[in-house]
Amino acid sequence: MSHKKARRLAKIKLTLSQILLFVLIIALWEAGTRLRILDEFLFSKPSSIVSLLWTYTKNKEIFEHIYISLLETVLGVIIGSVTGVLIAVILWSSRTLTKLLEPFLVILNALPKTALAPIMIIWAGTGVTGIVVVAISILIVITILSTYNYFINVDPEKIQMMRSFNANKYQIFTKLVFPANLVNIISIVKINIGMAWVGVIVGEFLVSRAGIGNLIMYGGQIFRFDMVMMGVLVLSIFAYLMYEGANIIEKILIKKRGKGI
Amino acid sequence: MVLELRNVSMKFNSQDSEIEVLDNINFSLEEGEIIAIVGPSGSGKTTILNLIAGLLKPTAGEIVASGEIGYMFQRDFLFEWRSIYRNVILGLEIKKRLTGENIEKVLNMLKKYGLWEFRNNYPLELSGGMRQRVALIRTLAISPNLLLLDEPFASLDYQTKLRVSEDVYKIIQSEKKATIIVTHDISEAIAMADRIIVLTPRPARIKKIHKIDLALDEERTPLSARKSESFRVYFNEIWRELNES
Numbered sequence: 001m002s003h004k005k006a007r008r009l010a011k012i013k014l015t016l017s018q019i020l021l022f023v024l025i026i027a028l029w030e031a032g033t034r035l036r037i038l039d040e041f042l043f044s045k046p047s048s049i050v051s052l053l054w055t056y057t058k059n060k061e062i063f064e065h066i067y068i069s070l071l072e073t074v075l076g077v078i079i080g081s082v083t084g085v086l087i088a089v090i091l092w093s094s095r096t097l098t099k100l101l102e103p104f105l106v107i108l109n110a111l112p113k114t115a116l117a118p119i120m121i122i123w124a125g126t127g128v129t130g131i132v133v134v135a136i137s138i139l140i141v142i143t144i145l146s147t148y149n150y151f152i153n154v155d156p157e158k159i160q161m162m163r164s165f166n167a168n169k170y171q172i173f174t175k176l177v178f179p180a181n182l183v184n185i186i187s188i189v190k191i192n193i194g195m196a197w198v199g200v201i202v203g204e205f206l207v208s209r210a211g212i213g214n215l216i217m218y219g220g221q222i223f224r225f226d227m228v229m230m231g232v233l234v235l236s237i238f239a240y241l242m243y244e245g246a247n248i249i250e251k252i253l254i255k256k257r258g259k260g261i
Numbered sequence: 262m263v264l265e266l267r268n269v270s271m272k273f274n275s276q277d278s279e280i281e282v283l284d285n286i287n288f289s290l291e292e293g294e295i296i297a298i299v300g301p302s303g304s305g306k307t308t309i310l311n312l313i314a315g316l317l318k319p320t321a322g323e324i325v326a327s328g329e330i331g332y333m334f335q336r337d338f339l340f341e342w343r344s345i346y347r348n349v350i351l352g353l354e355i356k357k358r359l360t361g362e363n364i365e366k367v368l369n370m371l372k373k374y375g376l377w378e379f380r381n382n383y384p385l386e387l388s389g390g391m392r393q394r395v396a397l398i399r400t401l402a403i404s405p406n407l408l409l410l411d412e413p414f415a416s417l418d419y420q421t422k423l424r425v426s427e428d429v430y431k432i433i434q435s436e437k438k439a440t441i442i443v444t445h446d447i448s449e450a451i452a453m454a455d456r457i458i459v460l461t462p463r464p465a466r467i468k469k470i471h472k473i474d475l476a477l478d479e480e481r482t483p484l485s486a487r488k489s490e491s492f493r494v495y496f497n498e499i500w501r502e503l504n505e506s
Contacts, residue, residue: 157334164314164332165352165403175355179342 044225049233052226062234068211069200070238072128076135076196081189083136084143091144092151092177093169109141114202126207135199139192146188150181186250193242197235212238262327263407263439264313265289269322271308281464282308285322288458288467290407295433295440297450300460301503306443310409313441331405331438335412337396339384345395346371346380352403363402370398374432390421390428397429401436408433410442414449426453426483447503451495452483459502468502471495 026046032038033045040048056062091098113134120137121130154177162172204213212235219227271283282305290296298306311317313324314332331352339348349367353359371377374394384392393413400408413429414422430453433440444450450457457471475481475489486492 155338157336158338160311160316161332161334161338162355163316164330165355167355171355175351176340179340182342 042225044229048226049229053230056230064210065212065215066234066238068128069204069213072131072135072200072211073196075132076199077189077192079132080136080139080196081143081192084140085147085185087144088147088151089173091148105141105145109145113137117202118206121203121207131200131203131208134203135196138199139195143188143192147185150184151177154180183254186253190243190246193246197239263290263292265325267323269312269319269324271305271312272320284464284466286467288470290439290441292439293437294456295442295454296456296458297454298441298443298458298460299445299447299450299499299503300465301462302445304460304463304465306460307411310411310441310443314409326407328406329403330407330409331400331403332409333396333400333411333413335415337392339392339395341384344381344383345376348384348395349399349402351399356403367398367402370401374398389417390425393417393425394428397432406439408438408440410440412444423484430483447496447499448487451492452486457499459499471499
């Protein structure tokens with residue numbers, strides 16, 4: 001058996017074991033509640049969660065929740081990441097401005113932004129806008145700081161090389177600093193996806209008429225554990241799909257750089 | 262004359278002290294000539310190149326250089342996100358001189374120096390010696406009439422170093438470029454240069470300028486130079502100059 005074949009076989013074995021483990025946990029959970037070892041009121045059971053999801057799918061109600069939350073998250077990630085990177089670019093181009101703003105950014109970064117969520121929703125308005133603002137607030141400061149940090153860590157000798165061709169600041173940025181950090185920016189965006197979901201769920205907990213967070217909150221308030229778990233299930237599926245989507249975009253962007261990376 | 266340094270001095274100001282790096286440096290470079298600068302480490306060899314390239318301003322004195330300057334650094338600094346071809350045209354791109362004529366020149370150099378098949382590859386797929394050649398072509402692409410080489414072979418292993426310095430020498434000769442090469446390797450300096458400038462420890466002054474005349478029967482290349490009788494004579498002399506304080 002070739003080495004490659006053996007590796008593939010090992011990978012299949014691992015995947016199978018993972019699936020098996022998942023099925024086992026679900027089966028134990030289901031059996032536990034059916035045998036009354038677990039309290040169904042507190043823990044619900046997989047079959048009721050699935051049947052509730054089926055009901056919500058049939059009357060199409062789930063799609064509205066998914067649509068709203070996805071919209072808020074995608075807007076949060078895109079607006080937050082783009083604005084954050086742009087601000088990092090401005091900071092990179094002006095040492096003075098960076099020195100001026102640095103302490104403020106550091107304090108803002110240390111602050112748990114969710115503490116400000118109630119007031120931000122009042123400022124920005126309830127509904128999608130307010131929740132998007134909460135999502136942005138969670139990810140933007142760390143985006144600015146880490147992107148800026150990547151930008152200033154470009155090898156100064158490479159900048160010298162650019163300057164030996166009389167490159168101006170704009171050229172140094174577009175031909176060196178930005179492309180050198182494209183991979184880093186993509187990984188920041190990937191982290192932002194997770195943070196935007198936190199913002200969206202927190203925002204929906206506070207004020208919302210629809211969304212996965214709203215569903216979870218409502219389920220919790222009426223003690224419907226199956227509804228809470230259905231929300232979490234849908235949430236994890238879409239959070240995962242978004243993350244994989246970002247991975248695909250990353251691969252397309254990096255593929256052009258040769259086998260080395 | 263391609264370049265002249267007149268009474269050039271350089272001081273760096275650090276937070277609480279002033280470091281005098283260069284003290285009254287004078288020399289000039291003729292068309293097609295290769296000068297090597299050797300000196301103890303930290304003696305400001307690279308500073309001289311940075312001054313000539315205009316990356317630094319001298320504290321005193323004056324540097325007169327005519328035309329385009331090509332600067333090749335110790336490391337190749339190829340951009341791994343650009344193909345070999347796009348790395349080579351970087352300077353032309355920055356200087357907005359991507360004309361058909363210049364592109365053709367670059368393509369010819371890639372063919373001539375054995376990189377044609379790799380033009381669409383990426384730097385990470387190339388060996389150290391090849392990458393160094395790519396960096397040289399990137400430097401030559403802007404048609405400099407003065408070439409600055411800062412320890413260009415220092416990052417290569419000995420075998421590769423001999424081969425690449427042979428290649429680079431041939432390239433410089435065939436492109437007829439006036440060149441300043443900075444090195445701490447005495448034999449490399451003798452192998453490549455027409456004249457060698459020996460610097461003193463910091464603050465660096467010019468200790469001596471050697472005119473290298475190897476009286477070779479065959480065509481001069483770095484390898485044939487290393488075989489010549491007078492090679493060892495120069496070596497011993499420069500070695501002594503560098504080690505007496």
